[in-house]
Amino acid sequence: MGALTTRQFKYKARVWNLEKAQSVCNYCGCGCTMNYETREGRVVRVSPTKNNYLCSKGRFGWDAIHHPDRLTTPKMRVGDRLVDCTWDEALSVIATNLKVIRNKRGAGSIGGLGSVRTTNEDAYVFQKFMRSVVGTNNVDMLARLKIPKGLNGAFFSGELNRIGENDVILVLDKDTTEINPLTGIEIIRAVSRKGRRLIFVNTGYSKLNKLASVMLPLSVEDALGKLVSALSGAKAGKDEAVAAAADHLRAAERVAMIVPAQVSDAESSRIKDLAKLLNNVTYYPLVSRSNVQGALDMGVLSDYYPGYQKIHTDTTASFAGSWDAILPDTPGMTAIQMMNGIASGTVAALYIMGDDPVGSNSPSQAVLQRLDFLVVQDIFMTDTAKLADVVLPAASSAEKEGTVTNVERRLQRLSRAEQPVGESKPDWEIIQAVARKMGGSMNYGSVRDIMNEIRSVVPMYADLAIGACWPEEKSPLAGTDADLSLFSDSVKEVITAERLLFSSGVMITRSRELETIRHIKVEV
Numbered sequence: 001m002g003a004l005t006t007r008q009f010k011y012k013a014r015v016w017n018l019e020k021a022q023s024v025c026n027y028c029g030c031g032c033t034m035n036y037e038t039r040e041g042r043v044v045r046v047s048p049t050k051n052n053y054l055c056s057k058g059r060f061g062w063d064a065i066h067h068p069d070r071l072t073t074p075k076m077r078v079g080d081r082l083v084d085c086t087w088d089e090a091l092s093v094i095a096t097n098l099k100v101i102r103n104k105r106g107a108g109s110i111g112g113l114g115s116v117r118t119t120n121e122d123a124y125v126f127q128k129f130m131r132s133v134v135g136t137n138n139v140d141m142l143a144r145l146k147i148p149k150g151l152n153g154a155f156f157s158g159e160l161n162r163i164g165e166n167d168v169i170l171v172l173d174k175d176t177t178e179i180n181p182l183t184g185i186e187i188i189r190a191v192s193r194k195g196r197r198l199i200f201v202n203t204g205y206s207k208l209n210k211l212a213s214v215m216l217p218l219s220v221e222d223a224l225g226k227l228v229s230a231l232s233g234a235k236a237g238k239d240e241a242v243a244a245a246a247d248h249l250r251a252a253e254r255v256a257m258i259v260p261a262q263v264s265d266a267e268s269s270r271i272k273d274l275a276k277l278l279n280n281v282t283y284y285p286l287v288s289r290s291n292v293q294g295a296l297d298m299g300v301l302s303d304y305y306p307g308y309q310k311i312h313t314d315t316t317a318s319f320a321g322s323w324d325a326i327l328p329d330t331p332g333m334t335a336i337q338m339m340n341g342i343a344s345g346t347v348a349a350l351y352i353m354g355d356d357p358v359g360s361n362s363p364s365q366a367v368l369q370r371l372d373f374l375v376v377q378d379i380f381m382t383d384t385a386k387l388a389d390v391v392l393p394a395a396s397s398a399e400k401e402g403t404v405t406n407v408e409r410r411l412q413r414l415s416r417a418e419q420p421v422g423e424s425k426p427d428w429e430i431i432q433a434v435a436r437k438m439g440g441s442m443n444y445g446s447v448r449d450i451m452n453e454i455r456s457v458v459p460m461y462a463d464l465a466i467g468a469c470w471p472e473e474k475s476p477l478a479g480t481d482a483d484l485s486l487f488s489d490s491v492k493e494v495i496t497a498e499r500l501l502f503s504s505g506v507m508i509t510r511s512r513e514l515e516t517i518r519h520i521k522v523e524v
């Protein structure tokens, strides 16, 4: 026993001396639960909870929290350099600059970009700060470029551990096992243990290829179009693979459809056309980033308050009453509009909490350099933080409490495994300190206070237990054509970075273990 151990854990501690803090992996939208195992207040290992699955990212990628790039003190720009400063100095500079810009150019000249790496509580406080303290609905997420069209409207996700209940699994994204490894594992289990049929639309290599009953080496749009034709009664012609796939789909009582993270308008409408021809379709949208669902639920959206409550006079009055604040009653700019607004000079200041647009897409650098004032709050000195006027050090997900909501809409709790590094703080605490410096009246004592308020204003969360999924019919967007994705053919060209299993990302690229795994050559 104990003959095999990980290099990360070797000689670090005796297993019987470890303490455990149950938490959630923050690498992708599957939200696998896990235990941080600590020795003398420092994480030395991560293990799955019960018999749960953890992919390599979840099991080994935690070491990024100990990377020397971690921000440990606030910094402010002096000339060309960012120099360490006190929290009070940093907060004063932010409050003064945001107020001056608001007075001169209006609150609409300030924007906020939120994060999908932070907790629900962080996201909620951030959007509330932008709306009730800064005074603008210009609050959004660039991560909306990378979510499936129709997420939380047409394509609500099923529960991942029920994929195997479907007779046929139609996979429309070749990178499924990379983007959401747990989804990939559930597909593999469904096929290899339960004999379910897999129809795989893919023109290249994937570990799912050899499991597929039918391979469709076509583009997603072509495959969907041919399947719709075949199932509508048109002859599949000489395409035997399409005919075989159509036969499986026609015979299936239940079908799981794995929806790509980025879908064009044409693909989206063909998915819906196909679903109308099938029995009992459950969608499984692929969501690469961890708390996308939670950030959307919490209203980090320029046109919706928390809980997908569309911004208009009535909802504004309701939230103004709940928050005891004066709120703007017109929708703000989306993340794309904010970036365009910076380029054209209508947006002068930007507050970024937990995102790195420059690291994801280097042309953003030239855009952000046009700002009069940039605040970046993050755990690392990212490429975006290097451009900022003030940089604020945030605690990592291992160093704070709160909740996150995975792609299944399952509410899960993070426990603090370590104290925040250096002077870093949880994001909500930082935002609250900025709000107070600007004269706002936020006064939360803990994440529990914030969650109590969330429960009072977000109907889906009112009585949602930890570990439960909120039902899709509770969403105001259920059955609508609301499109929360900002992805379109016109922005396709500007998205240069792909975030696959080990290749990119603020955390992944700072994990020594994942860097090692990435360079292991696997013969296929």
Ligand code: SF4
Residues within 6 Å of the ligand: 025, 026, 027, 028, 029, 030, 031, 032, 053, 054, 055, 056, 057, 058, 059, 180, 181, 182, 183
């Ligand atoms: S599947 Fe996603 S959430 Fe689960 S361990 Fe892997 S990266 Fe983390």
